[in-house]
Amino acid sequence: MSIKSSSYTKKVKNELVQMENEKFCCRWAELAAIIHLRGYIILQRKVPVLTIIMDSNSVARYVFKLLKELAVTYPKILHRQSENTLHDYFIIKIEEEVVLKEIFQRLEIKNEHNWVNMPGVSEKLVNNNCCRRSYLRGSFLAGGSINSPESAYHLEILAEYETYAQIIVDLLQGFEIKASLRRRENGYYVYLKSAEGIMEFLRVIKAYPALLYMEEKRVIKSLKNHTNRLVNCDTANLDKISKAAHQQLNSIETIEQLSGLSKLPLTLQTAAKTRRKYPEASLKELAELNQPPLSKSGMNYRLKRINQIAYQLKNKT
Ligand SMILES: [Zn+2]
Missing domain, CATH: 3.10.28.10 (Homing endonucleases)
Incomplete structure (x- = not known):
């Protein structure tokens, strides 16, 4: 009723x-x-x-x-x-x-x-x-x-x-x-x-007061959403970086123990050393820090190779 x-x-x-x-x-x-x-x-x-x-x-x-x-x-x-x-x-x-x-x-x-x-x-x-x-x-x-x-x-x-x-x-x-x-x-x-x-x-x-109130809250809401998205995006990126870096460091460790880094081609040795020196660097940063500096995809390729080699070595034993 x-x-x-x-x-x-x-x-x-x-x-x-x-x-x-x-x-x-x-x-x-x-x-x-x-x-x-x-x-x-x-x-x-x-x-x-x-x-x-x-x-x-x-x-x-x-x-x-x-x-x-x-x-x-x-x-x-x-x-x-x-x-x-x-x-x-x-x-x-x-x-x-x-x-x-x-x-x-x-x-x-x-x-x-x-x-x-x-x-x-x-x-x-x-x-x-x-x-x-x-x-x-x-x-x-x-x-x-x-x-x-x-x-x-x-x-x-x-x-x-x-x-x-x-x-x-x-x-x-x-x-x-x-x-x-x-x-x-x-x-x-x-x-x-x-x-x-x-x-x-x-x-x-x-209903003007309610309308104004809603407009105001809506602006705040959309700003909040925007900030949340930015924060989420950053955290996701950071997570990805650290996960990838973590895996690379593990691979380098594995290679060192199972066959020695010196067995690697020189280009991969340098990449491994750079990663060890800068464990928190992003891929882009790492590429620039490498001696000589590389493109991002070039650096990515080398780190992937290191992961593959470590994987193969581990599965052989
Ligand atoms: Zn009327």
Whole structure:
């Protein structure tokens, strides 16, 4: 019924409700999305009652404000705690007939006794670009959750009904944001996984502090990755150098013990001496240190020959 928000999601929503929509059209679009995603019509003694369930105190107060201004009503807000999860949630209850009539009319809810048979989103509600943004904003406030940008990039909006999930996907598409839709046991999830998609979404719903924070973290993340790559690369190289040098030194030792270095061709003797003198030198350095200096591939060839000879000598005995 309600989603459990992470503290980061709550933070983003708190920031979002600080910045109110100014236009009347947008405020209705926002409220519509909230009711579509978290509104339930129940019958109390055969009379319909609209309840809106939110998991955040600040968003619940914001919905209260919207209702007060748009529908001139002061609904009750009830604070509840789930027995299983001890998770707080807030129920906004609208009972006045005249207020419900106005809301149902705006949202084009025709058969108010049958909530399952829900209408789509009225064209009028999302006709303007400003209202389409607001509808998305309302959807996020009602059913959205977002990961902190320090962890994996993820933003999702839960809608119980496929109709509304699909509308969110379509609206996002209109802003060139590609979203995926997945059915899970408690409803339909619209989700964004790419950093670009999430940042664009935050821009569309005007969640500017969250957007800035994400941009900042993303820069730091990419710098970190870059440094890590450099460090890894250096370590890998060092490992390779020392492993190769280690093997060459072993081979030289083997040859010395089994046949004597003097049995080697002069060019290989010199290469072996150079390696012994400079055990930590890279191949390139070694080639330059050799007397006479060699090309890297020339040095490589000689050291390989030394390894081969050592191998042959060892396998003879
Ligand atoms: Zn508007």
